[in-house]
Structures are given as C-alpha cells and as structure tokens.
Amino acid sequence: ARQYLARIEAANALNAYVSVDAARTLAQAAAADARLAAGERAPLLGVPIAHKDVFVTREWPSTAGSKMLAGYRSPFDATVVAKLAAAGAVCLGKTNMDEFAMGSSNENSYFGPVRNPWDHAAVPGGSSGGSAAAVAANLCVAATGTDTGGSIRQPAALTGITGIKPTYGRVSRYGMIAFASSLDQAGPMARSAADCAHVLSAIAGVDPRDSTSIDRDGEDFARHLDQPLAGADAARPLAGLRIGLPREYFGDGLSADVRAAVEQALSVYRSLGATLVDVSLPKTELSIPVYYVIAPAEASSNLSRFDGVRFGHRAAEYGDLLDMYKKSRAEGFGAEVQRRILVGAYVLSHGYYDAYYLQAQRIRRIIADDFQKAFAECDVLMGPVSPTVAWNLGEKQDDPLSMYLADVYTLSVSLAGLPGMSVPCGFGAGDRPVGLQIIGNYFDEARMLQIAHAFQ
Ligand code: GLN
Numbered sequence: 001a002r003q004y005l006a007r008i009e010a011a012n013a014l015n016a017y018v019s020v021d022a023a024r025t026l027a028q029a030a031a032a033d034a035r036l037a038a039g040e041r042a043p044l045l046g047v048p049i050a051h052k053d054v055f056v057t058r059e060w061p062s063t064a065g066s067k068m069l070a071g072y073r074s075p076f077d078a079t080v081v082a083k084l085a086a087a088g089a090v091c092l093g094k095t096n097m098d099e100f101a102m103g104s105s106n107e108n109s110y111f112g113p114v115r116n117p118w119d120h121a122a123v124p125g126g127s128s129g130g131s132a133a134a135v136a137a138n139l140c141v142a143a144t145g146t147d148t149g150g151s152i153r154q155p156a157a158l159t160g161i162t163g164i165k166p167t168y169g170r171v172s173r174y175g176m177i178a179f180a181s182s183l184d185q186a187g188p189m190a191r192s193a194a195d196c197a198h199v200l201s202a203i204a205g206v207d208p209r210d211s212t213s214i215d216r217d218g219e220d221f222a223r224h225l226d227q228p229l230a231g232a233d234a235a236r237p238l239a240g241l242r243i244g245l246p247r248e249y250f251g252d253g254l255s256a257d258v259r260a261a262v263e264q265a266l267s268v269y270r271s272l273g274a275t276l277v278d279v280s281l282p283k284t285e286l287s288i289p290v291y292y293v294i295a296p297a298e299a300s301s302n303l304s305r306f307d308g309v310r311f312g313h314r315a316a317e318y319g320d321l322l323d324m325y326k327k328s329r330a331e332g333f334g335a336e337v338q339r340r341i342l343v344g345a346y347v348l349s350h351g352y353y354d355a356y357y358l359q360a361q362r363i364r365r366i367i368a369d370d371f372q373k374a375f376a377e378c379d380v381l382m383g384p385v386s387p388t389v390a391w392n393l394g395e396k397q398d399d400p401l402s403m404y405l406a407d408v409y410t411l412s413v414s415l416a417g418l419p420g421m422s423v424p425c426g427f428g429a430g431d432r433p434v435g436l437q438i439i440g441n442y443f444d445e446a447r448m449l450q451i452a453h454a455f456q
Contacts, residue, residue, distance in 0.1 A: 001029035001090050004048045008092065008139045013120065016133040017050065018111045020093035024059045028090045035088055043198040043222070045088030050140040052131050053094040054101055055081050055186070056175045064177040065097040065109040065127075068312040068332035078175025079210070080144055080186050080203045087202040092140050095130030099334045100303065101151055101179045103127050104403050105396065108336045113393055116159055118432055122390040125155030131189050132159040142190035142199050146176060147420075148183045149291050150385075150410025156189055156422040157385035157435020162452065163189040164196050167442050168417030169214035171200075172207030180298035181212075183291075183414045193423065193452035197222040200445065216443070224450040236273030237454050243269060244279035244378030249409055249437075255388045257428030262384050265425035265436045265455065269382070272454055279374040279381065283367045287412035290367065292404055293347050293360040294415070299337075300344025306332065339400065368416035371441075380451060381439040384409055385422045389432035409437060419445050423452045 032046040056062040056074035063069040098108040106114040106129025114129040116122035117137035128145030132155035145152040147165035156163030171186040188199035206215040228237035308314035308328030315327035347356035413420040422435035440448040
C-alpha cells in the first residue's frame with residue numbers, strides 16, 4: 001500500500017485520483033496484515049484497490065465528480081465497498097470520473113480531466129476514466145467502475161486494460177450514486193480477466209438493500225479460468241465455441257485500425273478452436289437515440305434529490321425556496337448534467353411522454369429480443385468496444401452528439417441488461433490501445449472470463 005501511495009503521488013499529472021488519505025489506507029493495510037498473520041488466506045486479502053468516486057464511502061469523501069457533492073461524506077459504505085473491505089482489499093482512495101457518470105471522455109469532471117497514461121494528450125475514456133487510468137498506470141491492482149452505457153468497457157478499451165460489466169442485477173447498486181437506475185451496474189476493472197474474476201466474486205450477490213439485485217447463489221468466477229471449455233481439450237481449449245460477429249459492429253463507422261486489431265484477435269480465437277458465425281443486431285444504431293432518451297429521463301428523476309437541502313451544494317445567496325433550488329442546482333451541476341436533466345424532463349413531460357419515452361421503451365424491448373435471436377446461433381458475441389482509439393483531450397468536448405455516437409457498440413448491451421467486457425487486443429493509430437468486446441448471455445460471466453483468459 002505504501003508503494004502504491006507513492007506511485008499515486010508521483011503520477012499526479014494523470015489526475016486519476018480525486019481523494020487519497022494515506023493514514024486511512026495504511027490503517028486498512030495494517031488490518032489486512034493482522035488477518036494474514038492470523039493465518040487467513042483469501043485472493044484479495046491485502047490487495048490495494050481503488051473505488052470510482054460514485055460509490056459512497058464513510059472514510060473518503062464521495063463526490064460523483066460533481067461540485068454538487070464536493071466534500072460530501074456518506075454516513076455508510078456502498079455494498080460494493082463493504083464487500084471488498086470484508087474480502088480484505090485495501091482501499092487506496094477514490095478515482096476521478098465524469099460528473100454523475102455522464103460522459104465518454106472523463107472531461108466532464110468538476111475535478112478536471114483525466115489523462116490517458118499511454119499518451120497524455122489523449123482522453124482515457126469515461127465515465128470510469130480515473131479507474132481505468134489508475135489500473136493502466138499501475139496506481140492500483142484493480143478498481144471498481146460502473147457502466148450505464150459503456151463506462152466500464154469503453155475506458156478499459158481506451159487504456160488497454162480488462163473490464164467487465166456484469167448482467168444487470170448481478171452486483172448491488174446500494175450506495176452507488178444513481179445515474180439511470182434501470183441501466184447502472186458495477187463491475188471490476190483490472191489488468192487481466194483473472195484479476196477481474198476475483199474482484200467480481202467478491203462483489204456479486206443478492207443484497208436485501210437493492211430490490212433489483214438478483215437472488216442467485218454466490219459464484220467463484222475464477223473457477224473455470226484455466227480449464228478448456230466443456231468438451232474441448234488443452235490443444236484447442238475453445239473447440240466448439242461459436243462466436244457471433246454482429247454485422248452492424250463491423251460496418252462503416254468502424255475505423256480501419258480498430259477493425260484490424262479486432263480481426264487479429266478473432267484469428268487468435270479461431271486458432272484456439274472457436275468458429276466464427278455471422279449474426280445480425282439490426283437495431284444497433286437505434287440504441288443511441290433510445291439510450292439518450294431513457295438514461296436522461298431516469299437521471300432527471302434521480303438527480304432531483306440534489307436540492308441544496310438534503311444533499312449537496314447550496315447557493316450562498318438566494319431569495320425564496322424556489323430561488324434557492326434554482327441557484328444551487330445551476331451552480332452545482334456542470335453543463336452536461338444540466339443538458340441531460342433538460343432532455344430527461346422534456347421526454348417525460350405531458351404531451352411528449354408517449355412520443356419519446358414510451359417509444360424508446362418499446363424499442364429497448366426489441367433490442368433485447370434481437371440479442372436473444374443472435375444467441376440462438378452462437379454462444380458469445382464479439383466486436384469492437386469503441387469505433388476509434390482514444391481521441392485527444394478537447395477534440396469532442398464542444399460536440400456532445402459526436403461524443404454520444406462513440407457509444408454505438410456499448411449502449412445496446414446495457415439496454416438489454418446483458419454482461420459485456422473489454423479485453424485489450426493490440427494498438428491502433430498513434431499506438432493507442434484497442435479493446436475487443438465480448439458479450440455474453442445473461443449470467444454467462446464465468447464463461448466470458450474464461451474465454452478472455454484463454455486469449456490473455
Ligand atoms: N457515455 C455514456 C453516457 O454518457 C455512458 C456513461 C456510463 O456508462 N455511465 O451516458
């Protein structure tokens with residue numbers, strides 16, 4: 001822990017962490033030491049990790065990257081935080097993120113942008129950009145992230161690390177500052193699928209405090225890692241695996257360098273025994289308008305709690321109560337968050353609800369059904385995570401639409417509630433990392449991690 005704290009300080013220029021408290025970290029490390037000395041052995045005991053600042057923590061401030069919550073202290077720990085602490089992981093601090101997890105570049109943070117460790121001119125992706133940069137620069141062993149429309153997978157891809165968004169409901173959302181509740185899901189970010197498997201085993205499971213968490217027995221996600229798939233052998237460990245390639249993920253918008261790296265990875269999978277099959281997810285492009293209706297709608301409702309009374313920033317001067325709300329929210333929320341609240345309130349308003357929100361919900365159902373049709377022909381899906389490698393800081397900041405379009409390959413997985421992961425698969429333009437996306441059917445995380453591990 002001491003070594004990692006020193007590395008974090010030396011890498012200040014990345015802006016990956018927003019709060020570090022060495023005394024608290026070292027106290028947790030001492031507690032882990034005592035458990036080790038007492039003979040306890042567990043995969044994460046004493047392992048230094050970091051939490052995205054969207055998870056509330058008693059010991060560190062919890063800001064969600066917003067001025068609204070600057071300095072906020074939670075009276076309790078998120079379930080994910082409590083579970084990792086119980087597993088013996090040592091918290092190094094909280095990582096930077098796009099404000100309220102809204103963004104794809106980590107430029108929407110009140111605490112400033114994060115830089116990509118591979119190239120400081122590049123964005124790290126978002127919204128879990130701080131966690132991704134921290135793992136990529138070895139400023140922690142693993143980090144937590146959240147993915148509402150790609151925020152684990154896309155920054156993992158852009159920084160060359162491994163990240164998995166589990167099936168919706170696999171991991172408790174209790175204590176995760178809410179963005180879009182029907183989409184938000186927590187998951188691990190680490191250097192390998194094996195490391196992700198250990199973290200996921202620690203955080204998954206039903207939680208009485210989150211009614212959408214799913215009641216399934218605890219699973220050891222690392223149990224299959226070094227085995228061939230059922231029916232295969234060590235020489236061809238993935239024999240029998242059918243990998244579906246959604247046609248729409250390899251179309252016009254995909255840049256040539258990313259395509260080449262992904263195709264290279266697919267040829268490795270073929271040599272491991274897998275067969276590649278063509279499939280179609282015809283509504284892929286519609287996932288962008290559907291997501292950017294549903295997510296803002298839910299955000300506008302979730303963020304109503306930040307009124308300057310119960311939570312968060314309160315304007316120094318105001319007239320009546322309404323004026324206090326208005327000023328506090330205008331000062332506390334950044335531009336992207338305000339944009340989402342406006343869009344969300346609009347699509348939910350009387351007269352527009354049917355045309356936008358209800359219509360989006362219908363297409364969301366069709367998107368989920370399309371995945372089930374594809375899974376009738378294959379076991380997992382593969383494709384790119386992001387249509388391009390990391391872009392430069394500032395490049396898309398004034399053009400929210402082009403930022404939204406970069407989410408085209410991740411959004412539909414979130415809308416369907418499916419598990420998806422990003423596995424590093426080489427480098428594209430400017431020697432910037434490329435991620436391969438693996439999409440599984442519901443609750444197929446153990447096999448997805450096994451398939452990723454075979455490649456690594
Ligand atoms: N980039 C998407 C957005 O801005 C996804 C963010 C996320 O998954 N939290 O909403």
